[in-house]
Amino acid sequence: MSDQKTNSIAFVADGTIPPSPPPAGETGPVKWLRENLFSNAVNSALTIAALLVIYVILSKTLPWLLNGVWTTNSLAECREVLQGKTGACFSVLTERWNQLLYGFKYPGDQYWRPNLALVLLLVAIAPVLFFDLPRKLLAFTAIYPFLAFWLIWGGTILAPIVALLGFAAGAFVFQTYGKSSFAIGFFGAIVAAFAVWLIGGALIPDGASDNAMLQAVPSRDLGGFMLNLMLGVTCVSLSLPLGIALALGRQSDMPLIKWICVVFIEFVRGVPLITLLFVASVMLAYFFPPESTVDLFLRVVIMITMFSAAYIAEVIRGGLAALPKGQYEAADSLGLDYPQAMRLIILPQALKISIPGIVNVAVGLFKDTTLVSVISMFDLVGMIRGPILASTEWNGVYWELLGFAALLFFVVCYGISQYSQWLERRLATDHR
Amino acid sequence: MKKTMILGAMAFAGLAAGAASAGTLDDVKARGKLNCGVTTGLVGFAAPNANGEWEGFDVAVCRAVAAAVLGDSTAVEFVPTTGKTRFTALASGEIDMLARNTTWTFSRDVDLKFEFVGINYYDGQGFMVPKELGVSSAKELDGATVCIQTGTTTELNLADFFRSNNISYEPVPVETNAEAQQQYLAGACDVYTTDASGLASTRATFDDPASHAILPEIISKEPLGPLVRHGDHEWGDVVRWTLNAMIAAEELGVTSANIGEMAAGTDNPEINRLLGAEGTLGEMLGLSADWAKNAIASQGNYGEVFAKNIGEDSPVGLARGLNAQWTEGGLLYSPPFR
Amino acid sequence: MSTLTDPPNESFRLSMLINDTRYRSLTFQVIAAVILALCIWYLGNNLIQNLRAAGLNISYNFLSDSSGYDINQRLVEYDSQSSHAKAALVGLLNTLLVAFLACITATVFGVVAGVLRLSNNWLVSKLMAFYVEIFRNIPVLIWIIIIFTIMTAVLPGPRAFRGDNATSSMLFDAFAFTNRGIYTPMPWFEHGLFASASMNWLLVIAGFVGSWFAARRINIWANQKQEATGIRPKTTALILAAWLVPFLVLMLVMGLSWEYPELKGFNFKGGIKIGGPLIALWFALSIYTGAFIAENVRAGIQAVSKGQTEAASALGLRPGKVMNLVVLPQALRVIIPPLISNFLNITKNSSLAIAVGYADITATLGGITLNQTGRAIECVLLLMLFYLTASLTISMVMNVYNASVKLKER
The missing domain is CATH 3.40.190.10 (Periplasmic binding protein-like II)
Structure with missing residues (x-):
């Protein structure tokens, strides 16, 4: 039988045929290349053009980067070491490292203070940025500004403590009376805080800063990238509450308040930051009482805060407008008054929608802090354009310094924007 | 100072209050520091070195004034100013004096209401x-x-x-x-x-x-010199005569090296008056008797300052030229100390 | 049974100012008005006291004094004898010029990069993503300085073109790329119909406007013909003629010729010079803002749902038409509002011109004039007034355009 079978039918497959390998052009990197880079003539041309661009950039920068000199004391020595070859003189970064980061006046043995403040900053903003962390950490966030002020400026610890006590007194009054009437609680809190500051300020003895635990550092001595970071962080955090107030004011149905907010916002958004900085440097001094002089740092903080508050107000206004009318009506029908409705219903939702926009404004603002170099403050760019390039040793080192500045800003800003994108995905509650 | 505490604490930044109305000299003494406006960086005249200390020809003038007024040449807060901010900084009281190679011109003196106290460098x-x-x-x-x-x-x-x-x-x-x-x-x-x-x-x-x-x-013609606010003549006198003291010291042969023995008393009455061994010049200015001695001891006389910062042996390498003493054919001429 | 009663007709009590919603807003506004007035009085009083103490006053008379300084780039007649006001005008026009140029090129860069970033070519889209990220995350001031430094360092100075063994040479003997700027040939008319050159150029522009109207008429005629007969007459040649003939006739009659730049003395002379600072600022602003616009464009295109593209393809439209007729009109609605704010940013960022020595209004009025006259308050106020006017004007114009492309909802 078996014999006959084998004879009568020449071949019977008793299993499935093993799959043959795909043609060479349809597998692995070749396929990937064909689909992603050379799918048609236009694409191929684009690919070749892109490769050419990459080659040109790399061929110029790579030898320069790799030949870099890191250990000389001046540009002239760099040139000697390089002997006419292409190469960067990164020695300027190592030699002026501290000046680039802290400015040229911050006392060298006190660098641990801003460093510690930076580390604590990360701890303090972590609970704000990541919602999964225990809420108790927010208590540290509340203390942080005073701690950081004391760390960076030094001097008597009494000043930040009095400031903190003032805020605490305000919060206490608000908690006690704010329940019955928001207005009374709010204004009472302001009065209480000012009372504490006045009394506390009077109690601090003159000259308390002279032999304090931390040596006092005047704000004129701040500089370098530290100054950029400080301006960015301070101004963004100060402008958030101001921005919310302005946004609410602009939506208000009280014509006078609405009018004030609209004029303020449109005015600030209509002029470049640099003119506001000119105001800070050449005009603002005339608007303070004749006996006092307000230092430049504070004047700049005031102007930048106003600037970013206007932009943040517009972002939040967008968030407020995006909320369905039903939310406002629902709050009304629950019998909530305006402050309650805002605090419990409207703002939590509006702020959530606005977060990416606010982060964008924050990144923009952080980048704009470089403009203070124009009004003779020695931030990172100011240090580079001023003392470092003007010195005899490092006259003519542009690329290394500018590249370093660009790199620092890129790392920080790219980090923040990646966070913003993560947050956007995280907060997406709609189903797309 | 009370107001200072509140605002300073609120905005997390020090708010330096100084009573500019009382007279700059009293302010500086009360503060214990001289606020001096300089350039943002010009090698030889005013530039921070690698250690962040300001040095240069204009800087020496600031330090000499601080030494004369406070007895301490390091009690200076240097405020870097640009061409745009320098006059506002001075007019608004942010700085007590400006030593930032600023040309003495009619309109700056008369229209902008400043007082040029002298010329420390004749330039062009x-x-x-x-x-x-x-x-x-x-x-x-x-x-x-x-x-x-x-x-x-x-x-x-x-x-x-x-x-x-x-x-x-x-x-x-x-x-x-x-x-x-x-x-x-x-x-x-x-x-x-x-x-x-x-x-x-x-x-x-x-x-x-x-x-x-x-x-x-x-x-x-670019006569460069330090300037102060118009109308505060006591302070203007202090800066003017500190500069003159440095110039006169060179003419009289007083240097930072020999000033110790000269101050003890010499047979030249003008040196004695300058250094406070005779007369009451310091008292007239509202300063201590050894004001000029302090200034010269800390910075040296005009010639020393010039040689150290911008002279021919320094990297800048400038000849004295017009800036030589009048006895040597230059224009430097200090009124007598009498 | 309870009967409805009117609410108790209370007489006015003081506490109603806080507790009664009818009066509360009034209370707050009065408080706000008082605080505002106090602030203004306080600041104004300080200003007056400070100015009196310094012996200064607010006066704009300096604007008519002669400025005494020269400006290297000017669109209107100006020299050192002109007034400060004229210098401010020169700066103002320069600001508008660089802002206008940068807005156009930034849009081009942005659209190209935004579209290419969505390309299915892996390398190109990654390259564009790199471009966008690197420009968005580094301050524009640093970019302006870097680009200006690259320009001065990489391009040769006019010296390099001189001598027998010159290291650089002119492109086609007509274009010179130097670190002082780019020199190109300048067209001019040998026997113009008018005496002044600008009138001749106006004539050429008038010719173009005429051509445009003619081309439109031809199109309308073709449409009518098509509607009446169903056959569209061939119009390509006619339209081409409408554009070219008047232009060529004008050029021939007036005798168009070119003036070439030539190296004379220290600099190239003749031709058109586009100054180095202008190019650096223009390029830096457009490539920086282009990165932002690219993101807007990408977001706009992605906001058009895929169904729209598929529906259009199902109707048999070719890819080009799908883009032009279906995707872009919808994407534009998303793109235009952020585009407006980007244009405003360009105008405001052009104030960074001082970093490269471009004579914009911040450099003339807010820079040299301020330094020379010491009139800080007046100059800064004028400066802010200008930017405010410019910003409000741009946003007004763009909002009108935005309203015209907006989805008409009923």
Whole structure:
């Protein structure tokens, strides 16, 4: 039988045929290349053009980067070491490292203070940025500004403590009376805080800063990238509450308040930051009482805060407008008054929608802090354009310094924007 | 001070309050620090060194005033100012005096209400060109591109010079000295013009200083000197006579090296009056008797300061020229200490 | 049974100012008005006291004094004898010029990069993503300085073109790329119909406007013909003629010729010079803002749902038409509002011109004039007034355009 079978039918497959390998052009990197880079003539041309661009950039920068000199004391020595070859003189970064980061006046043995403040900053903003962390950490966030002020400026610890006590007194009054009437609680809190500051300020003895635990550092001595970071962080955090107030004011149905907010916002958004900085440097001094002089740092903080508050107000206004009318009506029908409705219903939702926009404004603002170099403050760019390039040793080192500045800003800003994108995905509650 | 505490604590920044109305001299004494406006960085005149300490010719004037008033030449807060911010800083009381190679002109003195207390450097605007251009006189610069540092009297002098010689030029305004230098070296401008001292100071930092020439024409008078606010004559006197003391010290042969023995008393009554061994000059100024001694001991006399910061042996390498004592054919002439 | 009663007709009590919603807003506004008035009085009083103490006053008389300084780039007649006001005008026009140029090129860069970033070519889209990220995350001031430094360092100075062994040479003997700027040939008319050159150019522009109207008429005629007969007459040649003939006739009659730049003395002479600072600022602003616009464009295109593209393809439209007729009109609605704010940013960022020595209004009025006259308050106020006017004007114009492309909802 078996014999006959084998004879009568020449071949019977008793299993499935093993799959043959795909043609060479349809597998692995070749396929990937064909689909992603050379799918048609236009694409191929684009690919070749892109490769050419990459080659040109790399061929110029790579030898320069790799030949870099890191250990000389001046540009002239760099040139000697390089002997006419292409190469960067990164020695300027190592030699002026501290000046680039802290400015040229911050006392060298006190660098641990801003460093510690930076580390604590990360701890303090972590609970704000990541919602999964225990809420108790927010208590540290509340203390942080005073701690950081004391760390960076030094001097008597009494000043930040009095400031903190003032805020605490305000919060206490608000908690006690704010329940019955928001207005009374709010204004009472302001009065209480000012009372504490006045009394506390009077109690601090003159000259308390002279032999304090931390040596006092005047704000004129701040500089370098530290100054950029400080301006960015301070101004963004100060402008958030101001921005919310302005946004609410602009939506208000009280014509006078609405009018004030609209004029303020449109005015600030209509002029470049640099003119506001000119105001800070050449005009603002005339608007303070004749006996006092307000230092430049504070004047700049005031102007930048106003600037970013206007932009943040517009972002939040967008968030407020995006909320369905039903939310406002629902709050009304629950019998909530305006402050309650805002605090419990409207703002939590509006702020959530606005977060990416606010982060964008924050990144923009952080980048704009470089403009203070124009009004003779020695931030990172100011240090580079001023003392470092003007010195005899490092006259003519542009690329290394500018590249370093660009790199620092890129790392920080790219980090923040990646966070913003993560947050956007995280907060997406709609189903797309 | 109370108000200071509140605002300072609120905004997390120190708010330095000083009673500018009472008289600058009292303010400085009460504060224990002199606020002195300088440039943001010009090697030899005022620039922070690698350790972040300010040094230079203008800086020495600030330090001498601090030594005279407070007895401590390090009690100075240097406030870097740009051409734009310097006058506001002084007018608004942010700084007590400005020592920032500022040219004494009529309008600054009269219209802007400042008081120039003297001249610490006689300068003039010059031109620097690469030698390979083969230019030997500024009048051959027809059609040239000229780099100018903005914010000074230089632009006006330049416009006047070219107009009066009926030749054309193309100005390239530059914000800082370092950028002007970069443009000039890259060939983006043919000529760099600023005060002759600044040219020398800039050329000193070049890779190859010998291939650049400073043209013989000096097209303007640039008397540079410290200035104070108009109307505060006590303070103006202090700054004026501290500067004069440094100039007189050189004329009288008082140096930072021999000042110790000279202060004990010499047979020259003018030196005795200057250094406080005789008379009550210090008291008249409202300072201690050894005010001038402190100033000179800390910084040296005018000649020493000049030699150390911008003299021929320093990297800047300027000759004394007009800035020599009147006894040696220069213009430095201090009124008598009497 | 309870009967409805009117609410108790209370007489006015003081506490109603806080507790009664009818009066509360009034209370707050009065408080706000008082605080505002106090602030203004306080600041104004300080200003007056400070100015009196310094012996200064607010006066705009300096604007009519002669400025005494020269400006290298000017669109109107100006020299060192002109007034400060004229210098401010020169700066103002320069600001508008660089802002206008940068807005156009930034849009081009942005659209190209935004579209290419969505390309299915892996390398190109990654390259564009790199471009966008690197420009968005580094301050524009640093970019302006870097680009200006690259320009001065990489391009040769006019010196390099001189001599027998010149290291650089002119492109086609007509274009010179130097670190002082780019020199190109300038067209001019040998026997113009008018005496002044600008009138001749106006005539050429008038010719173009005429051509445009003619081309439109031809199109309308073709449409009518098509509607009446169903056959569209061939119009390509006619339209081409409408554009070219008047232009060529004008050029021939007036005798168009070119003036070439030539190296004379220190600089190139003749031709058109586009100054180095202008180019650097223009390029830096457009490539920086282009990165932002690219993101807007990408977001706009992605906001158009895929169904729209598929529906259009199902109707048999070719890819080009799908983009032009379906995707872009919808994407534009998303793109235009952020585009407006980007244009405003360009105008405001052009104030960074001082970093490269471009004579914009911040450099003339807010820079040299301020330094020379010491009139800080007046100059800064004028400066802010200008930017405010410019910003409000741009946003007004763009909002009108935005309203015209907006989805008409009923």
